[in-house]
Amino acid sequence: MRVTHIKLDAFMVKIARTHKVEAGCDDCAKLSARLIDALMAGPVEERELLDILHHLLMCVPCAQEFQMLDDCARMDAEDSWPSLDEMWRKIEQGK
Numbered sequence: 001m002r003v004t005h006i007k008l009d010a011f012m013v014k015i016a017r018t019h020k021v022e023a024g025c026d027d028c029a030k031l032s033a034r035l036i037d038a039l040m041a042g043p044v045e046e047r048e049l050l051d052i053l054h055h056l057l058m059c060v061p062c063a064q065e066f067q068m069l070d071d072c073a074r075m076d077a078e079d080s081w082p083s084l085d086e087m088w089r090k091i092e093q094g095k
C-alpha cells in the first residue's frame with residue numbers, strides 16, 4: 001500500500017508539472033476559435049493548437065464550452081441553424 005501511495009504522489013506531481021508547460025484554460029479560451037477553424041480546414045499540426053486539443057481532453061469545462069463553439073461553427077458553415085423553437089428546446093434540455 002505504501003509503495004502505491006508514493007507512486008501516486010509522484011504521478012500527481014508529474015501531472016502538475018506537465019500542466020504548467022501545457023495550455024491552460026486561458027489559452028484554451030483564447031485559441032479555441034482558431035482551433036475550430038483549423039480543425040475544419042484539416043488535420044491540426046500547429047504545436048500551440050495541439051496543446052489546446054490536449055487540454056480539451058483533460059479539462060471537462062473547457063471541453064463542454066468547446067463543443068458548443070464547435071456546434072455553432074458547424075451550423076454556421078453548413079448554414080443549418082435550427083429554428084428558434086428548436087433552439088429553445090435545446091436550451092431547455094441543457095438545464
Ligand SMILES: [Zn+2]
Pocket residue numbers: 024025028055059061062
Ligand atoms: Zn480548461
